[in-house]
Amino acid sequence: MFFFMPTIVVLGLMGLTIWWFLLAHEECQSCTHYNHYHASNTKLKLALSLICSALFLFGIFNIFPIFHNKWVMFFLATPVQFWAAWMFYSMAWNEIKKRSAGMFTLIVLGTTIAYLYSIFVIFFPFLFKKAGIPIHYYFDTAVMIITFILLGNYLEERAKSRTSQALQKLIGLQAKTATIFKNDNWIQVSIDQIQLGDRLLIKSGEKIPTDGVIISGQAIVNESMVTGESKPIHKQKGDFVIGSTINESGSFEIEAKKVGKETFLSQIIAMVDQAQHSRASVQQLVDKVSAIFVPIVILLALATFLIWFYFGPQPRLVQALVSMVSVFIVACPCALGLATPTSIMVGIGKGAQRGILIKDAQVLETAANLSVIIFDKTGTLTEEKRSVNQMHFLPDLSELAKRQQWPTDDFESFLYTAVSSIEQQSTHPVSQAIYKFLQIKKPIRIELTNVKPVLGLGVTAQIDNLSFAIGSERFMQDQNVSIDSNFQKAVQDFSQSGNTLSFVAVNEVAVVLFSIADQLRSGAKEMIEQLKKMGIESVIISGDNTIIVNNIAKELGITRVFSEVLPAEKQKYVKQIQRAGKKVGMVGDGINDAPALAAADIGIAMSGGTDVAIESAGVVLLHSDILLVPQIIKLSKLTMRNIRQNLVWAFGYNIVLIPVAMGILYYPFGIMITPIFAGAAMALSSLSVVLNALRLRYIKIYEE
DSSP: OTTHHHHHHHHHHHHHHHHHHHHGGGGGTTSOHHHHHHHHHHHHHHHHHHHHHHHHHHHHTTSSGGGGSHHHHHHHHHHIIIIITHHHHHHHHHHHHTTOOOHHHHHHHHHHHHHHHHHHHHHOHHHHHHHTOOOOOOHHHHHHHHHHHHHHHHHHHHHHHHHTHHHHHHHHHSOOEEEEEETTEEEEEEGGGOOTTOEEEEOTTOBOOSEEEEEEEEEEEEOHHHHOOOSOEEEOTTOEEOTTOEEEEEEEEEEEEEOGGGSHHHHHHHHHHHHHTOOOHHHHHHHHHHHHHHHHHHHHHHHHHHHHHHHSOSSHHHHHHHHHHHHHHHTOTHHHHHHHHHHHHHHHHHHHHHTEEEOOHHHHHHHTTOOEEEEEIIIIIBOSSOEEEEEEEOTTHHHHHHHHTOSOSOHHHHHHHHHHHHHTTOOSHHHHHHHHHHGGGOOOOOOOEEEEEETTTEEEEEETTEEEEEEOHHHHHHTTOBOOHHHHHHHHHHHHTTOEEEEEEETTEEEEEEEEEOOBOTTHHHHHHHHHHTTOEEEEEOSSOHHHHHHHHHHHTOOEEEOSOOHHHHHHHHHHHHHTTOOEEEEEOSGGGHHHHHHSSEEEEETTSOHHHHHHOSEEESSSOTTHHHHHHHHHHHHHHHHHHHHHHHHHHHHHHHHHHHTTTHHHHOOOOOHHHHHHHHHHHHHHHHHHHHGGGGSOOSOO
């Protein structure tokens, strides 16, 4: 029975190793070529180490005594020590070159001492016999330690690959081919052959190959992977479409506007990848602690050797060597090194799955401490798409038009055409609402000159001898526009209803007043309530007039409001709140929000926002769901709590086991840690940190 059971265990271990190595490569089919090679190389080294460990066990259990022969052990251990473990030597050398000792320095010192001691015993056994020291080889110790560490590394790599599943899903969304018009023919090409300005055909059921503008046709497009909106959207000529979204019905042609790394999806993939490799400040603190910790461990290991060598029981040299190697291995700060980055990677991956694109690890650390979140109103707390609900003309428009010598007698049609052409130049929600409203009038496009947008206020343009100004009442004042008394009643009525006003002036005379209705974004009230429960104050900052902003604030239950704020002033208010000792988050979507997003401790941009806003923010909400904002806070708090748990475990493990490895329990209880046990304990410590971090993947950060 004694012979039979170990045989089954060892043969089973070898069989599992071979089966795992031959079949597990299927997991890496979705990896890049480099990652696939790296993963396969790690598995090959681990498989070799596992098999050699199993053969050593044959010798230890005396199943096949040949594997306890010194030369067999030497030939089994050498490839493991200098091929499978070569990356440890390389990394240790890098640490030494940087004049810092890390976990790889400890691994190399521990295993190399055990290996070289065994070599010394093989070639100079007479020295040990003469000194009365028993002959013992530690090849098995070095090999099993390396095996445990390689196993821990492999499990770590698997954990990292799991945190990148959201990233892999995004990569999988990309179209592979496109139908392009070239040399008077439609041909199939790979998407990496698409160039700016190319004309592409997208048929029903196909993925849109790249970002572009529809130049003919119309379709129903599913953009749920970007916006989170389950309802497909009707797209027609002039509309922008996002690459990798799906054309559910219809056929259309687009002109490629962004290709390769510039596309929306490619930028998201790059941001997630960059974020997962970024470092939080808590990780930098851990690195500093490790830089001090490792030299202390080396001194403790040397002290352990000297104490056992001079004061320990016989054989002193063997006991001293075993204890020193145990200290090197058990003190290896692998778990400490994994504690922060693993949790960060899982947290960022979790966010990506929910549609929260975190661009830097520091965001996860900072978001947990936010005390104030400032919201832009238009397009953030209110729906991005607004609508014109009323329009008021100057009563004597025809007389004014004749005096100003408008180029046509059809004054209203000319005004529709002029305003539509000017507003089409702007991405502001108010301008877009007016442009969309005027499309009902089917205006033609006319040539503009000297178009000058004024951030957050309005735009001026020239058409022949006529100077146009479109924007807020404040903008009209800045442009010295006279507003007829007939407008005053309309201004009062529209303002009291809580609508945004936009004037159109020709040659410094107001001729049209548009009333644009705001509609609260779905989930905005619930979001503010959730933030209140978290103890976070919500603030509105907007360029709109005070009545409109106060109405929105009252509806949401927000008491602190800054209205009629110029774009440059938004940043000033952010800094003002920060000076009061508050950690500030800013949520916005427009160009005018970019300075404030950059100034805030955390900038959060809505996915439908401008490129400038998205670039300035630390977090991008890929879906239009405003309820993702409190989820960022919850994800941050859970991630930081997970990091603290990992650090407590990693430090606690070292604090408890280093003294035990040094032999503090030997004299009172006869307990000693062998190097093999130390390697197993270190691997289990690292594994526990990784598994604890992976728990984040299954914790809900949203309310049902």
